[in-house]
Amino acid sequence: MTKETLASLAAELETCGQTLLKLAEALRAKEETLAPEPQKNEPGSTKLTLEEVRKVAADKSRQGFTDEVRGLIQKYGADKLSSMDPEKYEAFLQDLEVMGHAG
Template sequence: MGKMNEMSQAIADLRSATATISDVADWLTQQFSDENDSKQQIPKSAVKEKPTPKPPLTLEQVRAVLAEKSRAGHTAEVRELLQKYGAAKLSAVNPADYEALMKDTEVLGDGK
């Protein structure tokens, strides 16, 4: 299962890189197709890389973080967080809530 997630991430990264290369190629074509304006400077906005969307968190990634917090003595807090998201166990948490759950998990143990 882990290899499939890695493959999916690699494919997503390749698609993102392809889109960026295509944008640069379009910009270069536009810049050099007009021979009269050959001395134009490259606008900074054309060179900036578009922020790549963050890949969605997987069950395995969330499970690893929650397991670490549990081993650090925060088992009760982890259970409370799961209940906050309407689940008795992690597999019952809606994947759309993983990001928020991870943010809530970050603060566990900060107030030792």
């Protein structure tokens, strides 16, 4: 093999590696955006935490729905997510899940 051929193959291999890293990051991001299934808060069940709700809201914001997320927080009677009544988390998450879906 010539020096030029080796350099070309090395460059292609590097591009392939970078593409694989981007793909892995995209898959991780997709996994993080999957909202937890709404839980029925029956006696003995686990309630949603601020961290769980914040994660979904942040993902929606990163998808370009920042203004809509802010409006939704205000709809639930809060000026910021951390001041929202935890009893409203489930309904808030349900509204977040449909955000951006046509229909």
